[in-house]
Amino acid sequence: MAITAAQVKELRELSGAGMMDAKKALVENDGDMEAAIDWLRTKGLAKAAKKSGRTAAEGLVAVAVDGGTGVAVEVNSETDFVAKNGEFQTMVKGIAEAALKVDDVDALAAADLGGKSVADTLTDKIATIGENMTLRRMAKVQGDTIATYIHNAAGTDMGKIGVVVALKGTDEAFGKQVAMHIAAANPASLSEADLDPAVVEKEKQVQIDIARESGKPEAVIEKMIEGRMKKFMAEVTLLGQQFVVNPDLTVAKAAEEAGVEITGFIRLEVGEGIEKVEEDFAAEVAKAAQG
CATH class of the missing domain: 1.10.8.10 (Ubiquitin-associated (UBA) domain)
Structure with missing residues (x-):
């Protein structure tokens, strides 16, 4: 019918x-x-x-590399306990490997994972493990050399923060250092050219307001804004930041000395930007008792 x-x-x-x-x-x-x-x-x-209405803000970021391609994926769960579950980790590893063959998260959801789509595999795991889970995002970079770093590792190539760096040239050891720098410094973009114009404009307006509060002449204010925006760019762009391995050098200068060019990077952190609903323990118990 x-x-x-x-x-x-x-x-x-x-x-x-x-x-x-x-x-x-x-x-x-x-x-x-x-x-x-x-x-x-x-x-x-x-x-x-x-379970789909529950906030899934824990989970794992996993990275995978195949030749000159590197990916990072974030798969969320409700609790950190599930992130430590071997079954969940095996699934996340498989999803990261499947991501190497697709270009965006929608294609990844439809991609094959052991005879089922990634989306259907997640649905099955929700039913068996008993927590809401979501495939949140993925990103991909390509280069001559791909280096990765996992911070707060929960397993091989997966943890709380995943970084993938693409280089033009071959120096994997340097790439690893850059990946560790990115995990710690959390740059907003590779360079000034890649920075969101809205972010730049917002910061500029803040600096204009601060400078005008000083009551100094307009010509002086312009110089103040120029200097402060230059400092801002150095702080938020990867190439402009002081290299954590050698703070006497910018990342751009360190790359130049290593004979490579950093062409792209990914940094995913579990739960970044997800608003968590906090409940105290007593409220959770009372809620469970009522359910």
Whole structure:
């Protein structure tokens, strides 16, 4: 029988399942709503969907390299306990390797992982492990040399912060040093040319307001702003920063002395930018008791 959009919508609202899962459940059960809900439950899909509203701000960043291509992916979970789970880590490793063959997170969600899509694999893990999980983001760089670094490692090539650096030239040891620098210094961009113009404009306006508060002549204010913006650029761009390995050099100068060019980098940190809803322990227990 033909399944209507209204039926799919109703089943999604009842079960919390995704659109395609809801439609398949109805097709498999000839439009019978009760049977479709049971079908979703037996597949673990309704159970997974009920968890989808929970904040997943923990998890892992994993990196993978294949020749001149490097990727980093972030897969989130609700708790750090799951991030330490071997089953979860194996899945994240597989997702990172699958990311080498695609260009964005949507393609990664649809990519094959052991005979299932990455999205379906995540759904299965949500049902079996019992926490909400999300494939949040991925990024890719290419170069003659790819170097990686994991900070707060939870396993091989995965942890709380993952960095991938692309170099023109061959000096993997230097690339590793740069990757460690990026993990610590968290530059906003490679160079001034790559910096978001909105970020630059916002900082400039702040510096204009600060300078005008001084009451100094306009010509002096312009010089003050120019100097402060130069300092800002040095602080937030990788090539302008003082190299943590040798603070007497900028990263750009250190790369020049190493005979390489840094062409790109990725830095992903678990949960970066996700707003966490904090609950005290007593509230969590009370909530669990009511559920």
